[in-house]
Amino acid sequence: MVKTKSLRRLSLISCLAALPVCAQEPRLSEVAANSVPLEPPATRSASDGAIMTRKDARTITLKIPAPRGQIVDREGAPIAQNRVAYQVALQFKQFENADRDFVVNWARTRLDSLQPLVKTATVKSDDEIYDHYVNRRWLPLMVSGQIDDKEARKIEGKLSAGLILQPIYVRFYPEGELASHIIGYSGGVGKLPTGPINFNEPLWEETEGRAGLEKLYDAQLTGEPGMKRLLFDENGNKLLEEQVKRPRPGGTVVTTLDLKWQKLAEKTLREGCRRGAFVVLDVITGEVLVMASRPSFNLNNFIPRINDEDFKVLENDPAQPLFGRAFQSAYPPASSFKPIVAIAALNNGTINEDTTIYSPASLFIGRTEMKNWSKTPEGSINVKRALARSCNTWFYQVGIDVGPTPFLGLSRRLGMGQRTGLPLIGETPGLVPDDAWMLKNEKRRILDGDTANLAIGQGSLLASPLQVAQAMAGIGNGEILPKLQLIRQTQDARGRVIQASLPERKDYIGADSKAMEIVRQGMSDVVNGPGGTGRSAALSYTTLCGKTGTAQWKPSLDQRLAWFAGFLPADNPRYSFAVLYEGRPGEVVSGGRMAAPMVKEFFEGIKDDIKDIIAPPKKALIVVEETTETGEGASAIDPENPDAPEGVTLPAQPATTPLKALPVEEPKAVEPMDEPEDLLDGPKVTELPEQPSAIRALPVGDDEVIEGGIEEP
Structure with a gap:
């Protein structure tokens, strides 16, 4: 269960529901005392009231909105919670024979005095004022927006008689922009009623989830409202106020996110790119530890609601901060796709670990010249060297030899071309084409030129950063693709677990373990081998496996993408990742120079x-069978110091000799290699047709065979 100080704050906030609707302005210092439900005389109850012949007698039943539950990270740190706020309200007195002008003037005098005190004071028409007095004078009329505790204390002593501070609780996102595309926001269900008072109408505006987890888990986060009854006599004086039912807060949604890691990932993106995404997954459990998109937006700007002008600014921003690039956008995966092609080729025997293929600077497929990112030939190289150097011409040839069906089928088993199943709104399925798709959209089957282009992650192939990280989790796992998890558990208001997620298999990868191991070695060489394109991601404390990628994205704008994806540690993968860097129009980018350093920055942090x-694990204490003179038991002996005094006597062991545990050495740090000579002017490539926009995340139906891809270290 998640037990944190922030979770316990809910019980304090829920006490607000017990605050009376006062006819006189309360002092903030009195809030705590008034938070305790009133104990009416035993001989009288508000439910016993009757409407007398005088019109001012009333029995009023009101709903006390329940606090929303919290959204927290895997350790219970709050990401979405509630806090106390206030609204200034006008509390009418009971006037004898008051006409419209008197009531309006009485209210206007107090509203005018409020203007210099509160910036969020609202404008009320004469009709609104008088209608409230006629139909609802027993209840306060809200005349300001929400103000925080500091501002409330500042103006408390300056309010005119008839103006009160009405405490309420509101949604609050303590980290502002953190994971905003995942968490979402809540908003008001509707404005407070006007006209005659209805049975069980809310004391203040109720809220509901409008986006993200707030919307998808609205039922779990919404609590049970309480109920309050008020009794007024024929003179309009309040006789009784009692809380019939306490509100029950909503439950807690515990995510798999790590708040510390998420903060660092978002900081890394802010410092490393203008637009991009960062995803980190657990290779074993499938849990999402990090899912960040840049740019983002402040969730608190939507509380209690965002005005049309501010929303249009966000909506029309060219950077599209409302768009979650990590999971809503589909991009060409570029060379981050090459390990999948290599696994397929090894798995079906097209190549083996020692097969070498001559890889020139360019080659012709039909009448189309397909180029490598390098101006010079790579020579005869094997699969591990092809991965380390990200050689396009090697993968063109191998892709055609394997054929599109094996490596595209493997990519689907690694989760591409389909939604992950996470509770995300607007997640893209990406695209892994087949002959049926090509016939429908391109009026032809997949040809050799298409196959060569797909083998380097270009063409009609599309994936989100989340899907690329998921594929890397499968390669790191080696046997299965874990089902991704974003929610660890949901709890009720008392912290009892209602639902918990367990690790599950999503699919079998179906590849030979030797093929997987060879590709993992090649991905290690990308970062740690001579001439590897991702050496700028090398870590000081463990061996990281990765794959750089540089994609043609929007040729008409001369715009490219940089990728770096992989997993760590090399010998026993635990975490997979994918980082995307969106280049500016005309910017020369590469995965090795833009994306890989962000990975290093994050994991070193x-x-x-x-x-x-x-x-x-620590070295095991070896238990050596040693029979005493009495034949009772054995003793624990330190194998590295057999002359040391014996430890605690252990119970008698079986006659068979136990197996000795092998000592495990600490992984050695790998020194980063020198940077290779780079093509500072960028590769010479043939213009590619327009790719699907990351914003639309939809495939374009008029793609042509692309004449070569790009990749720079």
Whole structure:
């Protein structure tokens, strides 16, 4: 269960529901005292009231909206919670024979005095004022927006008689922009009623989830409202006020996100790119530890509601901060797709670990010249070297030899071309084409030129950063594709677990373990081998496997993407990741120069966390069978110091000799290699047809065979 100080705050906030609707202005210092439900005389109850012949007698039943439940990270740190706020309200007195002008003037005098005190004071027409007095004078009329505790204390002593501070609770996102595309926001169900008072109408505006987890888990986050009854006599004086039912807060949604890691990932994106995404997954459990998109937006701007002008600014921003690039956008995966092609080729025997293929600077497929990112030939190289150097011409040839069906089928088993199943709104399915799709959209089957282009992650192939990280989790796992998890558990208001997620298999990868191991070695060479394109991601404390990628994205704008994806540690993968960098029009980008350094920055920043998680177990204390003179038991002996005093006597062991545990060495740090000579002017490539926009995340139906891809270290 998640037990945190923030979770316990809910019980304090729920006490607000017990605050009386006062006819006189309360002092903030009195709030705590008034939070205790009133104990009416035993001989009288508000439910016993009757409407007398005088029109001012009333029995009023009101609903007390329940606090929304919290959304927290995996350790219980709050991401969405509630806090106390206030609204200034006009509380009418009971006037004898008051006409419209008197009531309006009485209200206007107090509203005018409020204007210099509160910036959020609302404008009320004469009709609104008088209608409220006629139909609802027993209840306060809200005349300001929400103000915080500091501002409320500042103006408390300056309010005119008849103006009160009405405490309420509102949604609050303590981290502002953090994971905003995932968490979402809540908003008011509707404005407070006007006209005659209805049975069980709310004391203040109720809220509901409008986006993200707030919307998808609205039922779990919405609590049970309470009920309050008020009794007024024929003179309009309040006789009784009692709370019939306490509100029950909503439950808690515990996500798999790590707040510390998410903060660092978003900071890394802010410092490393203008637009991009960062995803980190657990290879074993499938849990999402990080899912960040840049740019983002402040969730608190939507509380209690965002005005049309501010929303249009966000909606029309060219950077599209409302768009979650990590899971809503589909991009060409570029060379991050090459490990999948390599696994397929090894798995079906097209190549083996030692097969070498001559890889020129360019080659012709039909009458189309397909180029490598390098101006010089790579020579005869094997699969591991092809991955380390990200050689396009090697993958053109191998892709055609394998054929599109094996490697496209493997990509589907690794989760591409379909939604992950996470509770996300607007997640893209991406696209893995087949002959049926090509016939429908391109009026032809997949040809050799298409196959060569798909083999380097270009053409009509599309994937989100989340899907690329998921595929890397499958490669790191080696046997299965874990089902991704974003929610660890949901709890009720008392912290009892209602639902919990367990690790599940989504699909079998169906590839030979030797093929997987060879590709993992090649991905290690990308970062740690000579001439590898991702050496700028090398870590000081463990061996990271990765794959760079540079994609043609919007050729008409001369705009490209940089990728770096992979997993760590190399010998026993635990975490997979994918980082995307959106280049500006005309910007020369590469995965090795833009995306890989962000990976290094992030994982070095959580070095201590990762080292603790991946550290090998301590050396086992070896139990040596040793019979005493009495034949009772054996003793624990330190194998590295057999002359040391014996430890605590252990119970008698079986006659068979126990197996000795092998000592495990600490992983050695890999020194980063020198940077290779780079093509500073960028590769010479043939213009590609327009790719689907990351904003639309839809495939375009008029793609042509692309004449070569790009990749730079």
